[in-house]
Amino acid sequence: MMDARQAIIESKIRLVSKRLDDSIEVTPKTPLLRQQLLDSVELMELIAALEQEFSVAIPLEELTPRNFASINRIAGLVERIEAADG
Amino acid sequence: MALLIEDALGRLGDGGETEALVWRDGIRTEREFAAAVGSRAGHFRTRGLKPGDRVLISLPKGPVAVECLFATLACGGIAVPVDPSTPPERLRAILSEIAPFCILADGPLDGVTPGEPVDRLQLDPFAAGQGGAADGFAPVSVSGDDVALVLMTSGSTGTPKGIAITHANITAFSDWAIASFGLTAADRFISIAPLHFDLSVLDILTSRRIGAMAYLADRPETLFPGQLTEAIETHRISILYTVPTALRLMHSHGGLAARSLGALRWIFYAGEVYPPRQLAALMADVPTPRYANLYGPTETNVICCDLLDGPPTEHAPPSIGRPCSHSEISICDQSGGRVETGERGEICVAGPTVMAGYWRRPDLTRSCYFEGDGTVFRTGDLGFTDEQGAIRFLGRRDRQVKIRGHRVELPEIEAVALASGLVDSAAATVADPGENNGSLWLHVGVEDGSHFDPSQLNGFLADRLTGPSMPDRICARRRMPVTPTGKLDLAALQAEHHAMLGAAEEPA
Numbered sequence: 001m002m003d004a005r006q007a008i009i010e011s012k013i014r015l016v017s018k019r020l021d022d023s024i025e026v027t028p029k030t031p032l033l034r035q036q037l038l039d040s041v042e043l044m045e046l047i048a049a050l051e052q053e054f055s056v057a058i059p060l061e062e063l064t065p066r067n068f069a070s071i072n073r074i075a076g077l078v079e080r081i082e083a084a085d086g
Numbered sequence: 087m088a089l090l091i092e093d094a095l096g097r098l099g100d101g102g103e104t105e106a107l108v109w110r111d112g113i114r115t116e117r118e119f120a121a122a123v124g125s126r127a128g129h130f131r132t133r134g135l136k137p138g139d140r141v142l143i144s145l146p147k148g149p150v151a152v153e154c155l156f157a158t159l160a161c162g163g164i165a166v167p168v169d170p171s172t173p174p175e176r177l178r179a180i181l182s183e184i185a186p187f188c189i190l191a192d193g194p195l196d197g198v199t200p201g202e203p204v205d206r207l208q209l210d211p212f213a214a215g216q217g218g219a220a221d222g223f224a225p226v227s228v229s230g231d232d233v234a235l236v237l238m239t240s241g242s243t244g245t246p247k248g249i250a251i252t253h254a255n256i257t258a259f260s261d262w263a264i265a266s267f268g269l270t271a272a273d274r275f276i277s278i279a280p281l282h283f284d285l286s287v288l289d290i291l292t293s294r295r296i297g298a299m300a301y302l303a304d305r306p307e308t309l310f311p312g313q314l315t316e317a318i319e320t321h322r323i324s325i326l327y328t329v330p331t332a333l334r335l336m337h338s339h340g341g342l343a344a345r346s347l348g349a350l351r352w353i354f355y356a357g358e359v360y361p362p363r364q365l366a367a368l369m370a371d372v373p374t375p376r377y378a379n380l381y382g383p384t385e386t387n388v389i390c391c392d393l394l395d396g397p398p399t400e401h402a403p404p405s406i407g408r409p410c411s412h413s414e415i416s417i418c419d420q421s422g423g424r425v426e427t428g429e430r431g432e433i434c435v436a437g438p439t440v441m442a443g444y445w446r447r448p449d450l451t452r453s454c455y456f457e458g459d460g461t462v463f464r465t466g467d468l469g470f471t472d473e474q475g476a477i478r479f480l481g482r483r484d485r486q487v488k489i490r491g492h493r494v495e496l497p498e499i500e501a502v503a504l505a506s507g508l509v510d511s512a513a514a515t516v517a518d519p520g521e522n523n524g525s526l527w528l529h530v531g532v533e534d535g536s537h538f539d540p541s542q543l544n545g546f547l548a549d550r551l552t553g554p555s556m557p558d559r560i561c562a563r564r565r566m567p568v569t570p571t572g573k574l575d576l577a578a579l580q581a582e583h584h585a586m587l588g589a590a591e592e593p594a
Contacts, residue, residue: 033306033309034306035171036171036570038309039309039570040311040331040332040568041331041335041567041568042565043309043310044311044339044565045565060312060340060341061312061316063310063313065306065307065309068309068310069306
């Protein structure tokens, strides 16, 4: 099951990814990058969408393969930044 | 003159504890690299790899993949690097085309079903280095005409075809690059392109030939422009060779200009046209290195080079510069006759970097030459020689279309749209080109869409294009689809165009 934040992240990923159609299921742990569900341009688009949706600024040093490996990891990143912005 | 592979294998171990390969999580010193290549080559030979056998390398970019590449060549084998995420159908087609001796993979492969001959193809690359077979391993001697690499590419028919590249081919390119750019063991390369991309002949093969360090960026890393720019800074990279899309992202989203780039000597780009406005911005923000546009299809590697003194200013088809010293370029008409300066024709080349041919496809190879001639290779790209002797690029031969009976060059429309400075990228597509009512769309990418005015672009185009070349529709979007190698995905745009017209059939 996904929580609300994870569900929003999934919807944004579906919006930007041309590979991910409705027939492909993703879970919070699906390896987004390893399965090549996002290309470099789509990732930049996703980051912009996340920043707008959650009203956060993701610092350049946080834009790493580790932080974007899965929906779970992305949600964790957003949560950390929100907490820090407090 | 020694072959690239002889130089690279001959100097194995020189340099001892200096860095040979660096990646995010580690380092191989020259000594470790030599030991690993020797050990893997010994292992391959024990398993029965013979000269001329193909080794399919389906590994993520990293030290193991590079060691396996050199170990294959040391055995006289032919390395066939492929994308580890090749879809099953395509992988099957590649297997039947190449008939490899083995596949090197780090896990089960989609599309490879158990049973003969697949069982014996599975060979764990990580098992190498256990047996100490490196002791006394002597590389097989090869000749320049022997095939070193087969790079897979899509064919127009949908069946992948292999571009067979000889040891002499890669050596000729490498000789030219070393001499032209003054490459030395003190240089530090970054490998951004995948291993199955011909940019690796510079990043990986040439760096190993001269004993220079190469930083290996794996695929996840290349998705994050900030990670690449960090690696360029941290590892004091001096040679950066990539596609314009990747450079643009490093500039716009990766903070490239804010990095400390004192070591960076050269930025090379290849594979597609750099939009003039973005190139000018990059050159202004990152002024330290010199810039060069390297041109040539995979079949020929680099055959023209444009050393940039400054950003392109005029609204003209992009220059790909002058022929490399190893290449004799001619602009030919359809029957192979040379055309005059300023006249359009096909860019053709003779020289030592031109591939041996498509792997076991003599008919397809012959189709790249004019009838009755086996010396002048047809690139399939169109261009002309300008008054200064530089070659101007007009795009692919097969993107020349007829609309309402008029000949239209789609790349020309794109070049003009880019020259307007109003858009970041442009791609023209035609649906039902054979019909009188063929429709021409111009897809444009506008990263900051708030100020974009299609009518302004239309006006700019109308001033420069003939009526038939004017798009029926301009479709603006913030981002354009790109292929795995970072080029604009024309096929996706074409498919979208067809779908939106409700065309029932695929384009021919």
